[in-house]
Amino acid sequence: MNxxxxxxxxxxxxxxxxxxxxxxxGCARSTxxxxxxxxxxxxxxxxxxxxxxxxxGVKVVYDTFASNEEMFAKLKAGGSSYDITFPSGDYVSxxxxxxxxxxxxxSKLKNFANxxxxxxxxxxxxxxxxxxxxxxxxxxxxxxxxxxxxxxxxSWSIFERKDLANRMIMLDDMREVMGDAxxxxxxxxxxxxxxxxxxxxxxxxxxxxxNLLKFDAEAFAKSFAAGEVWVAQGYAESIFAEVDKSRWGxxxxxxxxxxxxxxxxxxxxxxxxKHKDLAYLFIDFIHRPEIYAEFCDYFGFPSTVNVPARALxxxxxxxxxxxxxxxxxxxxxxADLEKYNAAWQVIRVGK
Amino acid sequence: MKQxxxxxxxxxQILWLLVFFLAPLCIIIAYSFLKKGLYGGVEPQFSLExxxxxxxxxxxxxxxxxxxxxxxxxxxxxLIALPCGYSIARSSNQAIRLFLVIVPFWTNFLVRIYAWxxxxxxxxxxxDIIRWVAPGSAGIQFxxxxxxxxxxxxxxxxxxxxxxxxxxIDKFDFTLLDAARDxxxxxxxxxxxxxxxxxxxxxxxxxxxxxxxxxxAYAVPLLIGGKDSYMLGNIIAxxxxxxxxxxxxxxxxxxxxxxxxxxxFLVALRKPKEQKxxxxxxxxxxxxxxxxx
Numbered sequence: 289m290n291x292x293x294x295x296x297x298x299x300x301x302x303x304x305x306x307x308x309x310x311x312x313x314g315c316a317r318s319t320x321x322x323x324x325x326x327x328x329x330x331x332x333x334x335x336x337x338x339x340x341x342x343x344x345g346v347k348v349v350y351d352t353f354a355s356n357e358e359m360f361a362k363l364k365a366g367g368s369s370y371d372i373t374f375p376s377g378d379y380v381s382x383x384x385x386x387x388x389x390x391x392x393x394x395s396k397l398k399n400f401a402n403x404x405x406x407x408x409x410x411x412x413x414x415x416x417x418x419x420x421x422x423x424x425x426x427x428x429x430x431x432x433x434x435x436x437x438x439x440x441x442x443s444w445s446i447f448e449r450k451d452l453a454n455r456m457i458m459l460d461d462m463r464e465v466m467g468d469a470x471x472x473x474x475x476x477x478x479x480x481x482x483x484x485x486x487x488x489x490x491x492x493x494x495x496x497x498x499n500l501l502k503f504d505a506e507a508f509a510k511s512f513a514a515g516e517v518w519v520a521q522g523y524a525e526s527i528f529a530e531v532d533k534s535r536w537g538x539x540x541x542x543x544x545x546x547x548x549x550x551x552x553x554x555x556x557x558x559x560x561x562k563h564k565d566l567a568y569l570f571i572d573f574i575h576r577p578e579i580y581a582e583f584c585d586y587f588g589f590p591s592t593v594n595v596p597a598r599a600l601x602x603x604x605x606x607x608x609x610x611x612x613x614x615x616x617x618x619x620x621x622x623a624d625l626e627k628y629n630a631a632w633q634v635i636r637v638g639k
Numbered sequence: 640m641k642q643x644x645x646x647x648x649x650x651x652q653i654l655w656l657l658v659f660f661l662a663p664l665c666i667i668i669a670y671s672f673l674k675k676g677l678y679g680g681v682e683p684q685f686s687l688e689x690x691x692x693x694x695x696x697x698x699x700x701x702x703x704x705x706x707x708x709x710x711x712x713x714x715x716x717x718l719i720a721l722p723c724g725y726s727i728a729r730s731s732n733q734a735i736r737l738f739l740v741i742v743p744f745w746t747n748f749l750v751r752i753y754a755w756x757x758x759x760x761x762x763x764x765x766x767d768i769i770r771w772v773a774p775g776s777a778g779i780q781f782x783x784x785x786x787x788x789x790x791x792x793x794x795x796x797x798x799x800x801x802x803x804x805x806x807x808i809d810k811f812d813f814t815l816l817d818a819a820r821d822x823x824x825x826x827x828x829x830x831x832x833x834x835x836x837x838x839x840x841x842x843x844x845x846x847x848x849x850x851x852x853x854x855x856a857y858a859v860p861l862l863i864g865g866k867d868s869y870m871l872g873n874i875i876a877x878x879x880x881x882x883x884x885x886x887x888x889x890x891x892x893x894x895x896x897x898x899x900x901x902x903x904f905l906v907a908l909r910k911p912k913e914q915k916x917x918x919x920x921x922x923x924x925x926x927x928x929x930x931x932x
Contacts (some may be wrong), residue, residue, distance in 0.1 A: 358880045362677050382678045454780055455761075462881065501783050502865045515762035623677060629882045636877075637697040638866045 320354045322347045323566040326363070326370040328553070329354055330525045331424075332574075333586040340573050343428025346566060354505060355461070357514060363388065371561040372570060374550045377413040378620035383556065389419040390557040396568040397421065399575035402594045408566045410552055410617060420554035421571050425592040427550040427615045428464055429543040429607060431527045433551070436518040442542045444472040447496040456519040457511060458496070460503040462632040463618055465492060467549030468521065477549040480624040489631035497635065524606040525587040541606040664896070671889035679883040689886035693894065698874065705854060705871040708785060712792040713850040716800045720845060721795065725803030725834075729813070737805070740798050748795065752862050755791050756782065783865030792853050793862045799852070800845035807841025837899075843906050851899050871895060 314370035325332075329352040341441050351370070353359040356379045362368060364386075375383055383389050394400055400421065407422050414420045432440060438454070438484055440446050445458060458465050467477035469488035479485065512520040513530035520527065524541050531539055555574065573579055577596035584591045592609050606621045621628070671689050673681040692698070725734045743751060758764050759781040766778035781787060811834065819829035835842070857872035864870075871891060878888035 355880065357679070357883060361880055361883075364678075364680050386678065454783075497866060500866060504861075507862055514756070514760065516756070516760050625883070629884070632882075633695075633697050636869055637701055638869060 296425065320563070321345070321373070321566075322349055323563050323570055324349045324351075324361060324368075324370045325570070326351050326368070326373040328352060328374060330523075330529045330587070331374065331553075335581055335586070336574070336579055336583055339579070340570060343570060343573075344566070347502060348570075359548065362495065369560075369562060370558055371563045371567045372555055372557060374423055374553050374555055374616065375420075376553050377411070378618055379619050380554050380556060381413040384414060384419050388559055390559050390561060391418055392557065392563065393518075394423060395549045397572045397575070399572050402575050402577060402580070402596050404593060405597050407552070407593050411554075413619065414554070420556050421575075423553045423555050423574070424589065425550065425552045425612065426524075426589060427543055427548055427607075428521060428523050428610055429541055429548070431512055431520045431522065431524070432469075432540045432542075433512070433518040433538060434540050435538050438516075440519075440544055444468050444544045444546055444548075446544075447499060447521075450499060452500050452519055453499040455517050456499055456521075457501050457508050457517040458521040459502055460505040460636075462628050464549055465503070465521070465635075466628055467616075467618065468544070469496070471546045471548050471614075471616070472571075474542075474546075475540070478619045478621055479623055480627065482627060485627050485631050489634060493635050503636065525589070528588055528606065536604075543607050543611040543615065545614065547612075547616065549618045550612055550615035552617055581589065657893045667889045667892055667896075671886055671893050673886055675884050675886045677883075679885060681885055687885070689884075689890035691794065692884075692887050693890055698891070701871055701874055702868075704785075708789055708792070708870065709850055709854045709856075712789045712796070712853050713846055715789065715803075716793045716796055716849045717845055718841065720797055720800035720804050721842075723801045724808050725842070727801070727805050728808040728811070733809075737802075740801050744798065749858065749862075751795070752791060752859060755794070755863060756786075759787070782863055783868075785864070785868050787859050788856075788864045788868050788870075791859050791868055792856060797850040799848040803844040803848060804838065807838040807844075808891060811837055834912075847903060847906065851903075854899060855895060 302479070318421060323346060325348060326413065327350060331352075332350070337350060340346070341348055353362065356376050359375065360379060363370070363373065363383075380389075394534065403422055406593065407425055408417060410425070411420070411422065415583055420429055425629075428605075429443075430444075430445075430446060437452065440449075444451070447458070449456075463477075466485070466488050469491045470477050470479055470484065473484070473491065475481070475484045501511075504511065506521075508517075508520050508522045509526040509530040511517050512522075512527055513532070527541065528536065555571050557564055557571075561567055574583070575594055577594060577600055580591060580594035580597035581600035581602075583589070583599055584597065588604055588606040590605045590609045591597040591601055592612070643732045651668065670681050672685060672687070674686040674688065676682050693708040723740075727733055727740070730736055760766070761778060761780055761782070762780075765781065770776060815833050815837070816829045819833045821824065824832065832916050855872050856870055857876055860868045860870045860873055875891050875895075878884045878891070
């Protein structure tokens with residue numbers, strides 16, 4: 289009896305502790321000197337983060353996501369205490385509509401003036417940039433392993449080449465790949481015309497897909513770096529993060545001449561952010577010309593957004609700003625996304 | 640008094656299951672019957688759209704493919720695990736052999752998947768040898784198809800089948816095999832007609848332990864599979880993270896959970912039959928017999 293009672297007490301005590309842990313666990317990690325960043329994989333160099341931490345004597349927690357949808361789903365699910373995130377244009381408008389963003393106080397951002405007015409004109413997803421600060425304008429392109437493939441045209445038609453069958457890969461990203469096909473056919477990447485979407489679907493499904501090894505948004509850069517594939521549609525920063533620096537000369541990265549969907553990613557402060565002051569400091573820090581140049585150099589990006597940084601850039605660029613002129617910004621297509629979903633499902637399910 | 644104490648002891652376990660299993664399951668059920676939000680999430684409005692969308696031929700095709708891959712992989716796993724379990728049970732250094740089966744578990748499963756790419760990839764170890772033997776050949780593409788997915792799934796879940804098979808075979812009275820031979824059975828017959836019926840519970844456990852996780856596989860088809868290897872696990876993830884259709888993801892999850900649960904129940908229910916011919920080798924039965932104070 290006595291033993292029984294003791295065990296019972298112990299059980300209850302143990303359980304109480306567990307419950308306390310669950311209840312307090314959620315808020316235990318917030319500290320005033322820590323900035324929580326939720327960013328794309330490979331998007332802000334560690335050196336920039338370290339400089340920011342050092343200059344302001346703060347700590348940065350940097351978590352990553354692989355797609356806008358993933359970022360949005362995680363933030364919507366509410367289990368996060370992030371301060372800044374980096375949505376693409378379509379998601380800025382979605383998050384704005386969903387009332388998830390903090391209005392930007394421009395007076396706290398003296399480096400906002402460094403942003404190219406031409407880029408600001410593109411921000412019709414957030415007119416007047418009330419809620420977002422442009423981070424980077426770019427586009428996915430095609431990386432070619434030139435030790436294996438020498439003669440090729442800088443066009444999406446490279447995916448029609450049967451001699452490269454099973455050595456080519458495209459992103460498992462509906463809007464990107466559909467956008468490439470739509471541009472190749474001469475349509476808008478934001479079309480909602482069913483006939484045009486069907487035509488793009490058939491082009492991918494019947495002409496491109498038979499030559500592809502697979503659709504892959506997670507490991508495409510690793511596959512390319514390991515030589516599993518010779519032609520990869522994807523993001524330059526992912527490709528060059530995986531390919532060893534000594535072999536960069538073997539890689540040709542180009543934006544196909546037909547253009548494709550481009551993206552304009554912005555920095556936004558989340559409405560429930562606990563460290564808004566740090567968030568402002570960080571955004572302003574990024575747009576310092578020397579810091580922005582360091583960011584671009586690290587990834588081989590052209591300085592598409594920050595004007596004074598262009599003169600400070602030293603490194604190689606994988607593509608030039610003018611390569612983006614044929615590209616078109618991806619926009620939120622709202623409920624018409626179902627048309628894309630249906631087309632993509634046909635492509636992905638396969639035989 | 641004693642009765643009530645027993646209940647109290649199981650209380651933490653019951654609460655654990657309620658909070659971390661039943662409650663999330665209820666959320667999934669609820670979500671599957673709601674209208675999908677335009678940008679992910681759900682609208683608080685009853686809808687059967689998700690279940691109607693599941694009847695889509697492409698989803699049914701993926702379900703059929705998933706079932707086929709799971710059945711083939713499970714059968715192959717058991718066929719390989721059976722002799723393994725048998726040899727471990729009969730060996731004199733069981734501990735070392737069991738240890739060797741468990742060691743791969745210490746490595747992260749993603750690393751083990753990438754190891755297969757390093758071995759069988761287009762630029763992998765085997766293809767290096769092929770190109771060395773036959774210079775100028777393009778090599779063989781082993782990966783990025785359904786058979787590669789089956790191969791790696793069998794590899795991943797083999798220990799889950801070996802361990803329960805070992806534990807039942809270990810309890811098997813091997814003199815019964817000699818008795819069968821004395822009574823005129825061939826060596827093969829002694830295995831099929833005496834050993835197999837007696838280790839049935841181990842076979843069932845091994846089958847469930849491999850089939851159920853394989854049916855929900857996600858990472859292996861994603862990394863090892865190609866254009867033809869899209870499975871239910873991948874559809875669920877994509878509906879949630881890419882196409883923003885949470886109710887559909889929930890409905891598919893529900894159907895998968897429900898059908899595997901029904902499968903487990905069916906298997907559990909039909910066990911008592913023929914039991915009188917079988918010398919009880921069920922570890923759980925043995926345990927409860929020993930544990931009843």
